[in-house]
Amino acid sequence: MRIALIKQPEMKILSILKKIKNNPWVGIVVSLALIIPSLYEILDDVTILRKEYFLLIIAFPLYIKSLKKIFDDMLDVYDDSSE
Secondary structure: OHHHHOOOHHHHHHHHHHHHHHOHHHHHHHHHHHHHHHHHHHHHOOOOOOHHHHHHHHHHHHHHHHHHHHHHHHHHHHHHHHO
């Protein structure tokens, strides 16, 4: 029974990774880290199809989703305090 009560190190790493994945600020930082350099490459010559277009296709929705989660959390906190 004692083995079941001890927290396994693998489970601790998994819980930390879940917290990082669910943190919207991490999503914003990662998406901006992809968006900003991609825009510099794309604006250099717009007529060439580059891999940066595909990075934008992935990073921009992540950015919007993270911002939506942050603003929804802010509105929930504001609604809870006003009641």
